[in-house]
Amino acid sequence: MNTTHLLLSANSRHHSNDTSGNCSTIPAMSLYELLSVLPSQLQTHVDSADDRTFLHAMFRERSLHSLIKIHERLQQYEECCPTPVLDRATSLAQGVSRELQATSLNAEVKELLKLLSNPYMESLLSVHDTVAQKTYEPQLPPLPDDIDDDEDSVKIIRLVKSKEPLGATIKRDEHTGAVTIARILRGGAADRSGLIHVGDELKEVNGIPVDDKQPEDIIHILAQSQGAITFKVVPGMQQESPAKEPKMYVRALFDYNPEEDKAIPCKEAGLAFRKGDILQVMCQDDVTWWQAKHDGHTSGRAGLIPSKHFQESVLQLSFSLIVSLLFSPPASFRRSFRLSRRDRKTNKSMYECKKSDRYDTADVATYEEVTTYRRAPTEKHRLVLLVGPTGVGLNELKKKLLISDPQHFSVTVPHTSRQKRNQESDGVEYHFISKHLFEADIQNNKFIEYGEFKGNYYGTSLDSIRSVLAKNKVCLLDVQPHTLKHLRTVEFKPYVVFLKPPPVEHLRETRKNAKFLSGKDDKGSAKPFTEEDFMEMINTAQQMENQYGHLFDKVIVNDDLSAAFSALKVTLRKVELEAQWVPVGWTHS
């Protein structure tokens, strides 16, 4: 089977004429007359008395008579082409309402006003105007006369070409040469028409037989045609299941551009998306290509996206490439669990994270099934995770949040194995524990992050997050991105904000007077940013986005500080009040 597919770029309006079965001749008598004479003819044609009784009863059925009457009346209208008295009933009704309101409102006037403002009436008038103005569709030319009556079950479909693609792909069987409809994209013109189905065999396009044609040639014919396009198809056996809209939503964990994808059967039918986009998966019938559309896009032809299974196999293939990335020069990742408010002395460079932790390629990131979640007022707050390169301003923004509402926001208290100093209190600056206990806690996975500096351990424990959340406060935590995976649990339902540096020119401008604790400086004194610091910040941010971008719920560029702060506040407010997309597993506990 030649699996060449293509998108038929034609159409939208349609009408069809099914020539299967007996070819009907124009009846000499009307259907209604025919129906009234039929009972008298039964005696000679139907032997069984039961059948005759049944047919008599059926022909006398009032609803059948009414139906035929309606049919005939409609036919009459069609023949005489009624012209509308006016084509702007809506504006006329509005004008009448306005005038009536200016008069004395007696009971009748009030009733008329009520009638005219009834939504059903308004809709009816609007439909009337649409029909009267014929704005619903262009005039279709008559069907061709030379339809081959001998052909069995042939369907003639006439579509009017518009800018919208047909939303169907075709394929050609190399052996038989048959060109069939390979797939119908959900919500597209072909799908909405209900006339073309998967498996239908395309016989002719605009009277040109296509059996001997390659899909490219058919596309050419379609591209050349103007106005209406006539398809002759033999309906396939395959019955499609009724198009119920599946309600599966996924978060894309990778960028996809069909234009650059050699594997996609039809580039035009593909749906481009970015890492983090929410997609509604409309159809998973095909194991390789799903059909999906962007969440919230009301106009909706679905596009092809690689299925989870297929994308996983693609990624497995390129695994060697990912592995090579593992050995790219390590960037300076932020050092976390510094208690920002008080402990400026805590030097960031004290924490060494293990190299193997920096890159995490165990998971093949394709799609994550998501659902909406809105925190109930009685529930704990979602953990707010802040991620970004060293010096980007995480601590600055965290501090501003804490100062802005100390009752609402809080941070964790880190653990350390160093000696408590005189002015310090246990549980305030740090939780002071013995080295031995610290090591036991490491073994028991109690720390999200930990590190060693001058022979002492420092770390942030999971329990320290729990204790903030238990006070019904929003816990702000800045972490290295490789920990996100471990913190994305139903318990914490974290919301991840990535703080991104602006372009270097803006950094130079905005950070003129800023000082920061360079990770490379062991002395722990704050210094102005160097050009190298800026470049490293930007490069690290880029690496973080490339590798962990699919886990970020929000990206905020820290250009102007107060603008970034406002954006962060607004975002966190929304997290508390509005529904957010979260992994499905978080709502099933």
Ligand SMILES: Nc1ncnc2c1ncn2[C@@H]1O[C@H](COP(=O)(O)OP(=O)(O)OP(=O)(O)O)[C@@H](O)[C@H]1O
């Ligand atoms: N938008 C901004 N405009 C100007 N200065 C800023 C801005 N954001 C942060 N700064 C300044 O940059 C310096 C570094 O910020 P901060 O200490 O918050 O970085 P950080 O991301 O916490 O870094 P680290 O992870 O290394 O602790 C501080 O002096 C801070 O005041």
